[in-house]
Amino acid sequence: MPMKKTKKICEACGNRYTPGQEKLEEHRPNCEIRLEAEDDIKAMNEGRPTKGSLETMKQRGGRWAAYQNKALDSHNAGHMQFLKVGEDCTYKEPPARYPIDNSHGMGWRYLFVGMVDLKTGLVTS
């Protein structure tokens, strides 16, 4: 018996999609899930935090350093990480590389690119 792929129905646009290997084209062009995903890709390409990341940083407050995966051979190239820095943090000043997180096997590929301006959502160096 061949494996049956379980499709789900998008609550936002009613299209069917495959969870876990979702393609944007599976959603209608005006689907909010697709628009949000496209916005996130745009943010990544422009080297700024996604709406969701920015919201989290605003809620937690303080100063945030931005790190971007610069390894071009990585499927995560361009992906960003953010690290809170300041007097009450592990890092008072941003380190050149994102601290290694062994549990996720990541960190060293992410280089410091600048500080996040929480008002504009842009990264300034």
Ligand SMILES: [Zn+2]
């Ligand atoms: Zn959709």
